[in-house]
Amino acid sequence: MSPEEPTRDPAARLSVEGLTVAFGGLTAVDGVSFEVRPGEVVALIGPNGAGKTTVFNAICGLVRSRGAIAIDGAPAPRRTANLRERGVARTLQGLGLFVGLSVRENVLVPIADHGDAAARVQRRLDELSLAALADTPVAALSYPDRKRVALARALVSEPQLLLLDEPAGGLGADDIADLADIVRSVAAGGCSVLLVEHHVDFVMALADRIVVLDFGRVISRGTPAEIRVDPRVEEAYLGTRVQDVRATA
Numbered sequence: 001m002s003p004e005e006p007t008r009d010p011a012a013r014l015s016v017e018g019l020t021v022a023f024g025g026l027t028a029v030d031g032v033s034f035e036v037r038p039g040e041v042v043a044l045i046g047p048n049g050a051g052k053t054t055v056f057n058a059i060c061g062l063v064r065s066r067g068a069i070a071i072d073g074a075p076a077p078r079r080t081a082n083l084r085e086r087g088v089a090r091t092l093q094g095l096g097l098f099v100g101l102s103v104r105e106n107v108l109v110p111i112a113d114h115g116d117a118a119a120r121v122q123r124r125l126d127e128l129s130l131a132a133l134a135d136t137p138v139a140a141l142s143y144p145d146r147k148r149v150a151l152a153r154a155l156v157s158e159p160q161l162l163l164l165d166e167p168a169g170g171l172g173a174d175d176i177a178d179l180a181d182i183v184r185s186v187a188a189g190g191c192s193v194l195l196v197e198h199h200v201d202f203v204m205a206l207a208d209r210i211v212v213l214d215f216g217r218v219i220s221r222g223t224p225a226e227i228r229v230d231p232r233v234e235e236a237y238l239g240t241r242v243q244d245v246r247a248t249a
C-alpha cells in the first residue's frame with residue numbers, strides 16, 4: 001500500500017488533486033489528492049488538527065485553496081451556494097439547523113421552491129424515522145434526532161455527492177448502526193459519500209476506502225483491512241484509537 005494516489009479515474013465523481021490550504025504560516029492541508037467514485041464511501045481520518053475539516057471546507061469553497069477540485073470532471077464551484085446545483089450536499093459538525101422551525105420545515109429548506117417538495121420531504125422523513133416528529137420544533141429534539149434531521153435535509157436534494165462531517169459524533173451504538181445502514185443504502189443508490197469521522201469502528205465497517213491524513217498530508221490510503229495493519233497509521237495515532245483500529249481487525 002502506498003500513500004501515492006493511484007492513476008486518476010476519469011469517471012470519478014469527486015477528484016481532489018494537490019489540494020493545499022494555508023492559514024497564515026500554517027499549511028493545514030498540503031498537497032492532498034484523492035478521488036471518490038460513483039456509489040463509493042470514502043472516509044478521511046486522522047488525528048485532531050490533521051486537516052480533515054479543512055479539506056471539506058475547501059471542497060465546499062469555504063476556504064481559499066490551491067490545487068484542483070473537480071466534480072464529475074468539471075471544476076467545483078468556488079461558491080458554496082452553487083454546490084447544490086452540482087449535486088453536492090453536506091452536513092456540518094454544528095448541524096446548522098433552524099431550531100425554532102419544525103423538523104418538516106427544516107428538511108424543506110433546500111427544495112422549498114420545487115413543485116414536488118412536500119412529497120420529497122415526506123419520503124425522507126419516513127426513510128429516517130422522523131415522520132412522528134415532523135411537526136416538532138427542532139429545539140425540542142434530542143441530539144441524535146437532530147442529527148437525523150440534518151441528514152434528511154442533506155438527502156432531500158437527492159445529492160450525487162454527500163459530504164458528512166463527523167456523522168457518528170455524539171451518537172450511541174444503536175444510532176450509529178442505523179446511520180451506517182442509511183449511508184450504505186444512499187451509496188447503493190449511486191450517491192458518492194465522503195465522510196470525516198473519528199469513530200474508527202464506524203469507518204472500518206462502512207468505508208470502501210480510507211484516506212489517512214496527518215499534519216495536512218496523506219500518510220496512508222487503502223481499504224479498511226489495509227489501513228488496520230499499516231504501521232504509519234499506528235504511528236500517527238499513537239494511542240487508544242490505534243487499539244480501536246486493531247480491536248476491529
Ligand SMILES: Nc1ncnc2c1ncn2[C@@H]1O[C@H](COP(=O)(O)OP(=O)(O)OP(=O)(O)O)[C@@H](O)[C@H]1O
Nearest residue numbers: 023026027028046047048049050051052053054055
Ligand atoms: N480558520 C482557520 N484559521 C487558522 N487555522 C485554522 C483554521 N481552520 C483550521 N485551522 C488549523 O488548521 C489545522 C487543521 O484543522 P482541521 O480543523 O482541518 O483539522 P481536523 O483534522 O478536522 O481536526 P479535528 O479532528 O480536531 O476536527 C489545525 O492546526 C487548525 O488549528
